[in-house]
Amino acid sequence: DGGITQSPKYLFRKEGQNVTLSCEQNLNHDAMYWYRQDPGQGLRLIYYSQIVNDFQKGDIAEGYSVSREKKESFPLTVTSAQKNPTAFYLCASSIAANTEAFFGQGTRLTVV
Amino acid sequence: AQSVTQLDSHVSVSEGTPVLLRCNYSSSYSPSLFWYVQHPNKGLQLLLKYTSAATLVKGINGFEAEFKKSETSFHLTKPSAHMSDAAEYFCVVSDQVGRGSTLGRLYFGRGTQLTVWP
Numbered sequence: 001d002g003g004i005t006q007s008p009k010y011l012f013r014k015e016g017q018n019v020t021l022s023c024e025q026n027l028n029h030d031a032m033y034w035y036r037q038d039p040g041q042g043l044r045l046i047y048y049s050q051i052v053n054d055f056q057k058g059d060i061a062e063g064y065s066v067s068r069e070k071k072e073s074f075p076l077t078v079t080s081a082q083k084n085p086t087a088f089y090l091c092a093s094s095i096a097a098n099t100e101a102f103f104g105q106g107t108r109l110t111v112v
Numbered sequence: 113a114q115s116v117t118q119l120d121s122h123v124s125v126s127e128g129t130p131v132l133l134r135c136n137y138s139s140s141y142s143p144s145l146f147w148y149v150q151h152p153n154k155g156l157q158l159l160l161k162y163t164s165a166a167t168l169v170k171g172i173n174g175f176e177a178e179f180k181k182s183e184t185s186f187h188l189t190k191p192s193a194h195m196s197d198a199a200e201y202f203c204v205v206s207d208q209v210g211r212g213s214t215l216g217r218l219y220f221g222r223g224t225q226l227t228v229w230p
Contacts, residue, residue, distance in 0.1 A: 043156075045218075090156070098207065105155045106153065
């Protein structure tokens, strides 16, 4: 079954700890994206990658890091530098930039 | 610059009545436009897309949207609401032509929460 898998669904961390959110796709898509969703703010782009070994900052990249070593995987690390990390994080992929994106089920991160 | 404005943050309708969710966009180039739906604590699902073919686009679950270039609008409609339509809806714009690393980025509206009353 093709799709995008985000894990875990819920994640709790203590303040000051780095945490990595997983995103895997088996759709053979070149482009992958990370979004953050907060109530009433829609989706804001954190990072995106149009091809393996390349990625660009989105609108709110500060305090986050990514890697794209494999086409299938685009993990997001939320570092201790991110001032307000509690949010719902969505990963997406598309066959190319400008085409429709397919979304994972999201990871809800709570930092206490 | 590209942007999307969803004109209503909340829309409430009765079951069986029409749904209208409004979206205006700005784009420097020929846009692709999408509507997505999100149920609570879930990812986003594509409802329909416009990519410069027919201006009236039909999507899943009885939804459709009309691209009006003169009004820079892409409103989402459904003739008869169902309880299962209650969710958040996002209008999204992407450029077909751009420069450098911004090519093909998706720009999301802030969302419209649809409530359906029995």
